[in-house]
Amino acid sequence: MTDMVHNINVKVYIADSSKLQDKELFQQLYDNANEYRKEKIDKTEEQREKQAALAAGVLLSRALKEAGYKEQELELQFNSNGKPFYSKHPELGFSLAYSGDRAMCAIAIADGPIGAEIGCDVEENTKELAAYLDEYNMTADKWTRLESYAKATQADMESLFYGSASVIPGFIFSHPELDDNYKYNICCRTKIPSENIIVVDLTK
Numbered sequence: 001m002t003d004m005v006h007n008i009n010v011k012v013y014i015a016d017s018s019k020l021q022d023k024e025l026f027q028q029l030y031d032n033a034n035e036y037r038k039e040k041i042d043k044t045e046e047q048r049e050k051q052a053a054l055a056a057g058v059l060l061s062r063a064l065k066e067a068g069y070k071e072q073e074l075e076l077q078f079n080s081n082g083k084p085f086y087s088k089h090p091e092l093g094f095s096l097a098y099s100g101d102r103a104m105c106a107i108a109i110a111d112g113p114i115g116a117e118i119g120c121d122v123e124e125n126t127k128e129l130a131a132y133l134d135e136y137n138m139t140a141d142k143w144t145r146l147e148s149y150a151k152a153t154q155a156d157m158e159s160l161f162y163g164s165a166s167v168i169p170g171f172i173f174s175h176p177e178l179d180d181n182y183k184y185n186i187c188c189r190t191k192i193p194s195e196n197i198i199v200v201d202l203t204k
Contacts, residue, residue, distance in 0.1 A: 008110045010107065012107075014059075017056075037057035048100070049098075079154070106188070119150065121145075121147035122144065146161065148186055149173075151187070153187075174197075
């Protein structure tokens with residue numbers, strides 16, 4: 001399978017969603033969001049999570065536009081695991097994640113239908129999370145690696161957590177180190193150049 005992968009372009013976008021505490025900015029971006037994103041935001045109770053969910057959608061819109069796609073023309077569907085994908089564009093893969101005041105979007109474009117698998121995860125590295133993960137001899141970095149791998153490969157997270165899942169070869173992890181209290185991981189079939197990890201200012 002990996003022999004068929006020749007060229008993959010991956011970009012990762014990260015944003016501070018606390019910027020959306022500005023009610024006017026939040027409403028402006030919400031009004032421009034698609035119905036699927038609005039529905040996710042509306043189902044969320046906490047304002048902080050609403051901001052992060054909206055920010056993730058904004059990052060996806062930007063990623064698609066910069067990659068040359070028109071989001072409004074893409075048909076969003078869901079596989080049996082609930083993962084969203086664009087049915088008419090097998091060369092295009094994306095993954096969204098958010099935690100606390102951070103949102104991220106990873107997008108992969110392959111030269112064919114194989115290679116676009118991608119997953120990303122971010123976790124706020126709180127004392128509460130550290131204490132919980134410590135019970136399982138796990139760190140926030142390892143957790144985000146597992147989560148990003150599960151998203152990329154459609155593996156069962158519980159099986160990965162307990163080490164009973166088979167490992168699919170050919171995937172590479174990238175973990176941006178930003179000057180904040182968050183852990184980031186991206187899992188895909190290529191190494192991501194540092195210049196392709198972009199911090200976005202949502203106010204601009």
